[in-house]
Amino acid sequence: MSPHRPIDYGEASGRARAVFDDIKRTRKVEDVNNFWKYLAHDPATLERTWASVKEIMAPGALDALTKEMLYLAVSVTNGCGYCIASHGAAARKAGMSEAMFGELMAVVGMANETNRLANGYRVPVDPAFDS
Amino acid sequence: MSPHRPIDYGEASGRARAVFDDIKRTRKVEDVNNFWKYLAHDPATLERTWASVKEIMAPGALDALTKEMLYLAVSVTNGCGYCIASHGAAARKAGMSEAMFGELMAVVGMANETNRLANGYRVPVDPAFDS
Amino acid sequence: MSPHRPIDYGEASGRARAVFDDIKRTRKVEDVNNFWKYLAHDPATLERTWASVKEIMAPGALDALTKEMLYLAVSVTNGCGYCIASHGAAARKAGMSEAMFGELMAVVGMANETNRLANGYRVPVDPAFDS
Amino acid sequence: MSPHRPIDYGEASGRARAVFDDIKRTRKVEDVNNFWKYLAHDPATLERTWASVKEIMAPGALDALTKEMLYLAVSVTNGCGYCIASHGAAARKAGMSEAMFGELMAVVGMANETNRLANGYRVPVDPAFDS
Amino acid sequence: MSPHRPIDYGEASGRARAVFDDIKRTRKVEDVNNFWKYLAHDPATLERTWASVKEIMAPGALDALTKEMLYLAVSVTNGCGYCIASHGAAARKAGMSEAMFGELMAVVGMANETNRLANGYRVPVDPAFDS
Amino acid sequence: MSPHRPIDYGEASGRARAVFDDIKRTRKVEDVNNFWKYLAHDPATLERTWASVKEIMAPGALDALTKEMLYLAVSVTNGCGYCIASHGAAARKAGMSEAMFGELMAVVGMANETNRLANGYRVPVDPAFDS
Numbered sequence: 001m002s003p004h005r006p007i008d009y010g011e012a013s014g015r016a017r018a019v020f021d022d023i024k025r026t027r028k029v030e031d032v033n034n035f036w037k038y039l040a041h042d043p044a045t046l047e048r049t050w051a052s053v054k055e056i057m058a059p060g061a062l063d064a065l066t067k068e069m070l071y072l073a074v075s076v077t078n079g080c081g082y083c084i085a086s087h088g089a090a091a092r093k094a095g096m097s098e099a100m101f102g103e104l105m106a107v108v109g110m111a112n113e114t115n116r117l118a119n120g121y122r123v124p125v126d127p128a129f130d131s
Numbered sequence: 132m133s134p135h136r137p138i139d140y141g142e143a144s145g146r147a148r149a150v151f152d153d154i155k156r157t158r159k160v161e162d163v164n165n166f167w168k169y170l171a172h173d174p175a176t177l178e179r180t181w182a183s184v185k186e187i188m189a190p191g192a193l194d195a196l197t198k199e200m201l202y203l204a205v206s207v208t209n210g211c212g213y214c215i216a217s218h219g220a221a222a223r224k225a226g227m228s229e230a231m232f233g234e235l236m237a238v239v240g241m242a243n244e245t246n247r248l249a250n251g252y253r254v255p256v257d258p259a260f261d262s
Numbered sequence: 263m264s265p266h267r268p269i270d271y272g273e274a275s276g277r278a279r280a281v282f283d284d285i286k287r288t289r290k291v292e293d294v295n296n297f298w299k300y301l302a303h304d305p306a307t308l309e310r311t312w313a314s315v316k317e318i319m320a321p322g323a324l325d326a327l328t329k330e331m332l333y334l335a336v337s338v339t340n341g342c343g344y345c346i347a348s349h350g351a352a353a354r355k356a357g358m359s360e361a362m363f364g365e366l367m368a369v370v371g372m373a374n375e376t377n378r379l380a381n382g383y384r385v386p387v388d389p390a391f392d393s
Numbered sequence: 394m395s396p397h398r399p400i401d402y403g404e405a406s407g408r409a410r411a412v413f414d415d416i417k418r419t420r421k422v423e424d425v426n427n428f429w430k431y432l433a434h435d436p437a438t439l440e441r442t443w444a445s446v447k448e449i450m451a452p453g454a455l456d457a458l459t460k461e462m463l464y465l466a467v468s469v470t471n472g473c474g475y476c477i478a479s480h481g482a483a484a485r486k487a488g489m490s491e492a493m494f495g496e497l498m499a500v501v502g503m504a505n506e507t508n509r510l511a512n513g514y515r516v517p518v519d520p521a522f523d524s
Numbered sequence: 525m526s527p528h529r530p531i532d533y534g535e536a537s538g539r540a541r542a543v544f545d546d547i548k549r550t551r552k553v554e555d556v557n558n559f560w561k562y563l564a565h566d567p568a569t570l571e572r573t574w575a576s577v578k579e580i581m582a583p584g585a586l587d588a589l590t591k592e593m594l595y596l597a598v599s600v601t602n603g604c605g606y607c608i609a610s611h612g613a614a615a616r617k618a619g620m621s622e623a624m625f626g627e628l629m630a631v632v633g634m635a636n637e638t639n640r641l642a643n644g645y646r647v648p649v650d651p652a653f654d655s
Numbered sequence: 656m657s658p659h660r661p662i663d664y665g666e667a668s669g670r671a672r673a674v675f676d677d678i679k680r681t682r683k684v685e686d687v688n689n690f691w692k693y694l695a696h697d698p699a700t701l702e703r704t705w706a707s708v709k710e711i712m713a714p715g716a717l718d719a720l721t722k723e724m725l726y727l728a729v730s731v732t733n734g735c736g737y738c739i740a741s742h743g744a745a746a747r748k749a750g751m752s753e754a755m756f757g758e759l760m761a762v763v764g765m766a767n768e769t770n771r772l773a774n775g776y777r778v779p780v781d782p783a784f785d786s
Binding site for chain 2: 004033034035038039041045049052053056057060061062066067069070071073074075077078080081082083085086087088089097099100102103104106107108110111112113114115117118119121122123124125126128129130
């Protein structure tokens with residue numbers, strides 16, 4: 001079976017269904033996103049990925065909104081179209097306003113620019129940063 | 132003159148000195164980092180980069196700490212050694228605790244992983260994300 | 263002529279046709295993929311790229327399947343949509359089962375995650391790795 | 394405590410020691426690599442990362458050597474210096490000969506080249522790859 | 525208002541209109557590209573980005589065509605679909621022939637390949653390059 | 656023999672020596688760079704890479720300086736330290752002034768920034784770019 005099609009709840013294995021159920025319960029949603037329906041082709045990866053995401057994205061020293069914005073910043077840097085769409089939606093759901101999105105994008109753009117300026121000018125690390 | 136050496140205040144052009152002075156005033160620091168001393172080889176880029184960084188990193192809809200953490204997340208994703216060191220230091224100065232750093236790194240690692248899972252499984256964007 | 267359209271066999275130059283013929287003979291296929299039809303806009307690049315691919319992908323110390331899986335791992339990491347589709351198909355043709363694809367994706371995801379953990383924690387190379 | 398220094402067994406928390414012990418047992422090594430000693434700054438990430446690596450890198454549909462070579466291919470593509478050194482060593486330990494390394498590098502180089510040719514020529518996915 | 529739709533001149537703020545007008549005047553075009561219509565969601569980023577692009581892309585020590593080709597080389601390397609399309613068009617408008625495009629793509633492909641060969645073989649910088 | 660050490664002319668195989676000789680003749684240099692001395696571990700890759708570089712970097716529709724600057728722009732974007740050093744030196748030898756380097760870096764930085772703005776705002780390709 002091609003892995004490039006979604007597996008819906010009805011045709012999912014028991015192991016995949018258990019993950020789908022936990023995602024729906026944890027996020028209080030009616031259905032899971034395509035990402036999880038595609039990962040269901042490999043139940044071991046589905047389980048491990050969801051367990052990690054659930055643990056990592058729970059509020060801790062950083063709140064849920066900050067975590068979603070960091071996720072979005074990485075996805076924009078990598079140019080992952082799916083992830084930009086899904087984590088943009090998740091960040092908005094967690095409270096990201098359009099003004100916050102605008103500032104996030106400005107920082108991400110600037111960081112990508114100055115990362116290359118530092119590379120190209122071959123700037124050595126200041127001793128103060130290593131202490 | 133090779134661009135791969137720093138230009139200190141004493142040998143900087145008037146235009147570069149004005150930028151150095153504004154960085155020191157704005158950040159309340161004794162000296163500027165290597166990044167700026169290397170950019171001083173091209174005063175136009177030095178001026179424009181500092182003006183953009185100053186505007187973008189000022190607190191707005193997002194606070195200074197969140198902005199520094201986003202900068203760090205991008206730099207880690209791109210593997211820019213200088214930027215990881217300098218923005219790690221800046222984020223700590225802005226209040227990032229080691230617990231916050233640990234959670235930031237966990238999110239950045241996870242996002243880099245799931246970005247590739249979404250790529251490789253060729254997951255299409257859910258219609259709900261486009262509305 | 264815009265390079266953003268395919269050049270089919272019928273309209274290809276003699277030099278491009280010779281490459282198309284060799285691809286079809288080597289791979290035992292009826293027609294070449296879009297990739298080659300687009301490269302046909304530049305016969306020098308078409309010839310050189312096919313000669314390199316033919317030499318590199320031939321079984322040697324590594325078998326054809328392993329080579330296709332390495333190609334796929336790189337393409338997923340870079341997020342090249344065309345390459346993920348074409349080398350995914352090639353790997354399956356060379357014998358990659360869905361279980362193998364699932365494990366490949368798990369490794370690729372994990373490597374992308376730990377690459378960033380190593381970057382962000384600024385981990386120095388163990389002396390043992392340099393001996 | 395700066396996260397940019399290793400935590401050795403003697404000063405590690407009980408939770409980190411348990412992970413160190415399992416790594417040493419599983420890999421039959423005297424000591425753990427720097428990577429784990431740095432992750433020990435965040436025991437939750439240390440535990441989760443090791444559990445994932447242990448599960449993913451165990452032989453399954455793909456053997457241990459193939460998995461290490463995929464890991465190395467990703468690390469080379471991303472330019473992660475630490476990971477290239479550590480997974481190069483791991484792949485050699487798992488049986489990668491220098492001839493295999495040479496072919497791996499040739500494939501990784503070629504894939505990075507053709508990924509960009511496909512991007513730049515804007516090659517559309519062949520319908521056959523989607524079926 | 526979702527940032528994922530264009531803002532046309534008629535509905536743009538006064539600040540965004542002023543930028544649109546300057547782009548049209550500078551580039552002698554009837555309308556601005558989608559890129560600017562999307563940035564109009566954040567007038568500060570729109571203004572700053574246009575001011576930087578205008579300054580950087582003006583002929584100086586490098587002519588306009590060379591600058592557009594460098595922009596295209598970066599965009600192809602990063603796999604930014606929009607940027608490949610828009611800067612490909614801009615480079616052609618500035619005089620890039622198809623033969624030049626073919627050679628640009630060959631260099632970009634080769635550089636992406638040898639960058640990874642240098643990474644993977646862990647080649648140290650020759651002392652001569654540092655003098 | 657570890658591939659992570661250079662192979663000098665005296666210990667090189669006949670096949671590698673022939674490549675070294677051709678590089679020295681073509682570039683009018685006394686010795687080859689480390690890059691070639693490391694590739695000498697795999698004579699097939701050494702031969703193929705040099706043959707491709709020689710063909711691609713020869714002046715054609717684009718002159719040698721423009722080609723070296725494109726190579727440098729890609730290397731800076733990818734963060735390949737060795738390649739930034741070696742192709743920076745090569746570009747200077749081919750005539751890149753410090754003013755040209757400064758403008759190249761400004762373009763590369765800007766392109767890396769706007770690539771991410773286009774990604775994050777999910778800007779669709781203008782129909783005019785596809786015609």
